Amino acid sequence: MLPDQVLSQLKAIVGPQHVLLESEDLQRFGVDRTTLWQANPCAVVLPSAVTMVQKIIRLANDCNLAVVPSGGRTGLSGGAVASDGELIIALDRINTVIDFNAIDRAVTVGAGMITADLQAFAAKHDLLYPVDFAAAGSSQIGGNIATNAGGINVIRYGMTRDWVIGLKVVTGAGDILDLNQGLLKNNTGYDFRHLFIGSEGTLGLICEATLQLTRPQADTTVMVLGIETFAAIVEVLEVFKTKIELTAFEFFSQAALDKVIKRQGHSAPFATQAPFYALIEFETRTQVTSVALALFEQCAAQGWVLDGVVSQSLAQTRALWRLREDISETLWHWQPYKNDISVRVSKMSDFLAEVDQLVAARYPDFEIVWYGHIGDGNLHLNILKPEDLPQTEFFERCGIVSLEIGELLARYGGSISAEHGVGLLKKSLLPYSRSPVEIALMRSIKKTFDPKSILNPGKVFDALV
Ligand code: 2HG
Ligand code: ZN
Numbered sequence: 001m002l003p004d005q006v007l008s009q010l011k012a013i014v015g016p017q018h019v020l021l022e023s024e025d026l027q028r029f030g031v032d033r034t035t036l037w038q039a040n041p042c043a044v045v046l047p048s049a050v051t052m053v054q055k056i057i058r059l060a061n062d063c064n065l066a067v068v069p070s071g072g073r074t075g076l077s078g079g080a081v082a083s084d085g086e087l088i089i090a091l092d093r094i095n096t097v098i099d100f101n102a103i104d105r106a107v108t109v110g111a112g113m114i115t116a117d118l119q120a121f122a123a124k125h126d127l128l129y130p131v132d133f134a135a136a137g138s139s140q141i142g143g144n145i146a147t148n149a150g151g152i153n154v155i156r157y158g159m160t161r162d163w164v165i166g167l168k169v170v171t172g173a174g175d176i177l178d179l180n181q182g183l184l185k186n187n188t189g190y191d192f193r194h195l196f197i198g199s200e201g202t203l204g205l206i207c208e209a210t211l212q213l214t215r216p217q218a219d220t221t222v223m224v225l226g227i228e229t230f231a232a233i234v235e236v237l238e239v240f241k242t243k244i245e246l247t248a249f250e251f252f253s254q255a256a257l258d259k260v261i262k263r264q265g266h267s268a269p270f271a272t273q274a275p276f277y278a279l280i281e282f283e284t285r286t287q288v289t290s291v292a293l294a295l296f297e298q299c300a301a302q303g304w305v306l307d308g309v310v311s312q313s314l315a316q317t318r319a320l321w322r323l324r325e326d327i328s329e330t331l332w333h334w335q336p337y338k339n340d341i342s343v344r345v346s347k348m349s350d351f352l353a354e355v356d357q358l359v360a361a362r363y364p365d366f367e368i369v370w371y372g373h374i375g376d377g378n379l380h381l382n383i384l385k386p387e388d389l390p391q392t393e394f395f396e397r398c399g400i401v402s403l404e405i406g407e408l409l410a411r412y413g414g415s416i417s418a419e420h421g422v423g424l425l426k427k428s429l430l431p432y433s434r435s436p437v438e439i440a441l442m443r444s445i446k447k448t449f450d451p452k453s454i455l456n457p458g459k460v461f462d463a464l465v
Contacts, residue, residue, distance in 0.1 A: 002042045002087070006063055010045055010087075013055045018093070020044040029090055030082045032075040034425060035335060036395065041068065041082035048093040050168060050176060050207040056089060057205065058174040060454050067454050069201035071143025072114065074135035076338055077423030079147060079200045079459055086457075091142050094207055097121060106165060106182045108210040111142025118211070127213035130157035134325045142206040148198035150419030152325070155375040156247040157214075159419070161197045166210030169196050172203060172450020182210040195445065200421050201456040203449040218283040220247055222320045223292055225299070225308040226274025227251075230352040232304035233276055237345070237375055239295055240280055244288060248281035249375025256327045256371045263330045266322055272307035276370070279324050281317075327371050334384035335391055336369070337398035338425075341409055342378040342418035351412050355381070358408060362401045378418040381405075399428075406432030422460045430461060 002010075010019050020029070021043050030039020042065075047053050060067050068082040070090040082088050094110035095117075101107075105127055109118060115129075115136040122129040131144065133151030143149075145167070149160045157163075166182040179193040180186055196204055227233050233251050240246060253276055260266055269277070282288055289310065299305040311317040343351045359368055363383060372380040385394045406416055406429045416422075416429040430439065439461055446453065446463075453463050 001085075002065075003063070006059065006065065007043070009059055010043065010056065013052050013059070014045050014047050018046040018048070020046070029070055029073070029088045032073040032078060032080040032423075033332075034076060034078045034081065034423075035391070037078055037081045037083045037424065039082060040085060041088045042085050044070070044088040044090055046090050046093050050094070050170065053089065053094075053170045053205050053207055054174055054176055056087075057170050057172065057454075060087060061172075061174060061452050064452065065454065066457050067205075068456055069142070069146065069205050071111070071140035071146065072135070072138045073143075074139040075143065075147060075423060076340070076420045077417065077425040079421050079423030079456070080143070081424060084458075089205060091140065091205075091207065095140075098208060099210075100125070101182075104182060105213045106210055107213060108166065108182070108208060109141055110208055111140065111145070111206045113141045115139045115141060115144060122213045123216070125213075126216060128216045129163070129211060129213055130217075131160050131163060134328060141209055141211070145197050145206050145209055146199060146201050147421040148419070150373065150376070150378070152248050152250060152373065154373060154378075154419075155249055156245070161194065163212050164193060164197055164209055165212050167193050167196055167206055168208035169204040169206050172446075172452070172455040177204070180210075195449075198421070200423060200459050202446055202460055203455065205455075217247065218285060219314060220281050220317060221284045221289055221292070222311045222317045223278075223280045223296065223308055224269040224320050224323065225278045225280065225296065226270065226272050226306040227276040227278055228304055228306060229275065230356060231349050232299075232302075233278055233374055234345075234349040234352070235302070235304050236278055236299050239299055240292070241375075243291055243295060244282050246280060246282050246375060248279065248373075250279040250324045250372070251374040252277050252279075252324055252327055252371035253369060255367065256331075256369045257323060259369070260323055260326050260330050263333065264322070264326050266319070266326070269309045269320060269323065270307045274306045277323075278374070279320065324371070327369070328380070331369060331382050331384065334367075335394070336382040336384050337395055338420070339379070339381040339383075339402065339405060340418050340420040341381065341405065341414060341416060342376065343409065343412045343414035345375070345377045347412050347414075348374065348377050351408070351414065352379075354408055355379075355405065358404055359401070362404065366398075373419075376418070377414075402429060409433065424459060427459075427461060
């Protein structure tokens with residue numbers, strides 16, 4: 001419960017109608033896509049200016065009020081969960097284009113802007129904001145930056161970090177920082193911008209961002225190939241990568257495809273069934289399709305590829321993408337336990353063999369769905385909950401195996417969270433990817449930017465008690 005005096009100060013800062021207290025709003029703003037935690041914030045505030053955010057943060061410091069920054073809440077690690085009486089600051093009203101410069105191909109937007117709106121703005125100016133993923137229709141730029149979102153084009157365009165050329169943030173101490181101002185070259189000491197990217201709201205609130213745009217892509221062609229084994233997927237990736245500049249190389253298993261077809265009503269890419277499928281995308285340029293077809297023949301001759309299809313129209317390209325992009329949404333039906341792990345692509349083949357063995361031995365009674373951005377070395381291993389098993393018991397059992405996967409990842413120098421962030425869900429696994437010294441340094445950095453630890457407490461790591 002918020003003390004009356006704090007409540008009236010919040011109302012004075014943002015206007016009474018922008019302080020939400022109704023249970024429905026608290027429920028809606030208090031969780032992300034995870035299902036393990038119950039929403040229990042004390043209130044939601046919707047500022048419309050950076051100075052308002054600063055006032056709220058200063059007030060929160062004065063009365064030791066924990067704050068959870070909130071974007072589109074499409075996260076999968078509990079980074080935006082407010083389950084312990086926190087105040088939610090949602091940036092939904094700071095969501096417009098603030099500046100656009102065609103010469104610099106740079107746009108400054110409010111952090112509450114929806115990703116798809118930014119993509120549409122770029123397209124209107126004959127440019128491209130290339131970070132893309134299934135949740136682009138509701139995720140917000142600030143959240144993307146706070147979690148360094150990846151997605152389906154990372155093999156070609158990199159992660160969100162690669163497109164952020166300026167940030168305006170309010171730190172946990174209540175200071176406004178205007179970082180890097182859209183510069184391409186700026187060697188003036190520590191680049192704080194990169195500390196805030198991927199910090200999951202633990203250091204400051206990202207209020208505005210300046211993003212680099214690029215020239216638009218040509219239309220793309222998609223190939224879906226049916227593939228015999230895990231090892232063969234990696235071989236196919238190598239073969240295609242050496243000859244064609246890929247914009248995506250994704251994979252999914254037959255189980256993933258079956259479920260998407262059944263629940264979304266999509267059609268199979270071809271009649272042959274295969275244990276795995278690779279979705280390969282490249283820009284449609286002269287000769288490239290014939291090169292791709294020759295590579296397909298080469299892979300088929302090796303016995304790696306069982307069948308394949310090449311898109312012949314934009315509609316078919318889109319339809320083939322749906323088979324991959326709709327997997328995550330489809331699987332919610334089974335309340336899955338999600339792994340989002342990565343190793344270097346060169347280690348992928350050995351790692352896949354070991355993780356497959358481990359998972360088969362440890363989850364004999366669970367259904368496993370494999371998919372992900374294999375071209376980036378990133379696997380989304382989803383374990384489906386059996387209908388009759390209570391969720392907490394299911395998650396506990398999966399959590400135990402996750403520790404073994406963590407050990408395996410540590411051995412391979414991999415990551416326990418490739419693109420979804422750590423939040424609450426992966427916190428206990430952090431030591432498998434980051435050393436004790438690194439975690440201690442993270443704590444010191446947090447203390448510098450957020451001395452009273454009011455910002456997203458308990459996310460990524462726990463404060464020392
Ligand atoms: C994807 O690649 C998303 O589809 C979601 O990162 C992955 O739900 C997941 O596990
Ligand atoms: Zn993903």
